[in-house]
Amino acid sequence: MDTQKTPTPAAKKRSAAAQERLDQIVSAAVRLINARGFNGMSLQAVADEVGITQAGVLHYVGSKHGLLVEVIRRYYDRSSALDDYLSLFHPGGAFEGQSPKIPEYCRLLVAENNSQPELVMLFQMLNTEAMSTESPLHEYFNDRSRGVIEPEPDVNWSVPEGIDATEAISCALAAMYGLEGRWVARPDEIDYPAEWSKFEDILFPLPLWEGYR
Amino acid sequence: MDTQKTPTPAAKKRSAAAQERLDQIVSAAVRLINARGFNGMSLQAVADEVGITQAGVLHYVGSKHGLLVEVIRRYYDRSSALDDYLSLFHPGGAFEGQSPKIPEYCRLLVAENNSQPELVMLFQMLNTEAMSTESPLHEYFNDRSRGVIEPEPDVNWSVPEGIDATEAISCALAAMYGLEGRWVARPDEIDYPAEWSKFEDILFPLPLWEGYR
């Protein structure tokens, strides 16, 4: 029964405080998942970081699985400069009629991920744990992996002759994932966008991709 | 004090039985790490799979960290068709004076890994957990990651003009890692070597890499 009529300003204020607390909980959970994995993380550790009791954490998320759901939700609530790029080529967009370029798309993705190392690490950790059929995220990440290779089926990419656009995206994203794993493991040693630009010379070598980058 | 003089056949037999038991323990541990990660796996679960008590497991490995050491050891005791390939180009090898080719090297790596999905998954899992500085394997995997990009510094790869061999290997291995993650997550859906051959067309496109593949 949803009795949520016009919420009073006071109710809004309280709910905002609650939202802030939930954010603290999710932030702590992300840090702990990155450090130990979801299986290795405990509700008590989350509670300690936030400064409340373990039962207090459960008050917000219900169960450990509920916490995982909130963490995933946070991952998806990121802003995506990417969808913005692709939508430019859709009917009504600024570049309607033109075709997007894979290297350009990749560069945007790299730039975006470069500003969110914590979420990149979270993705690597959960995605890896989800390899196991035992993981509650197994099907979820498998579906995602299938879908991401063809992010926008109605877009026709501008690629050189003899190059399969779908394969090029698939391969580029695999390389990106591999590089991201190295980067988040030693962020001080690796300049992610700089390394990517070197990868670009391999993935999209210049005589062939001239005009398509 | 090492009192290991000529071991009697009986001692050998006993030690062989012990080795077999240790193998069972390590095999169970690999399965459980793949399913839940090292942090999520317990000595009791290993013991249950082997059919002995948890204290029995500790008799062999001393501690949970000791079990991790044994698991890592198993990973490195794999045969490597790869080193064999590279050694052919060393002084005294059959191909002395010639240069190895990166795509060929990659194909061997893919073929070898394709026959060991369990160890590939183990690598993905431990490597990911080792992203965290908290992991006992953090430095270990970082060193490995640095080294693997230049597997044999004294080999001069045969590559097309304008291509940086080190970057090509680095990029190819990143893509391989990314593809392997997809493969072990859904082995029934993905034909790893077949997918790799499509990646080859992107990483080493034919007009450019003609004669270097």
Add this chain to the structure above:
DNA sequence: GTTGTTACTTACTAACTAGTAAGTAACTCC
């Protein structure tokens, strides 16, 4: 000013965690 809701806390449970200590049965060595 009562009634309800929110945001927690304390107190608890039952199961599980890695690790230790002290056995014991089987076998080997000499």
Add this chain to the structure above:
DNA sequence: GGAGTTACTTACTAGTTAGTAAGTAACAAC
């Protein structure tokens, strides 16, 4: 046949795990 070693087991400890139940203090609604 006695001494030592191996491959375990039983029994235990101290700490941690997710989750439940029953509060309670602060505030809001009316």
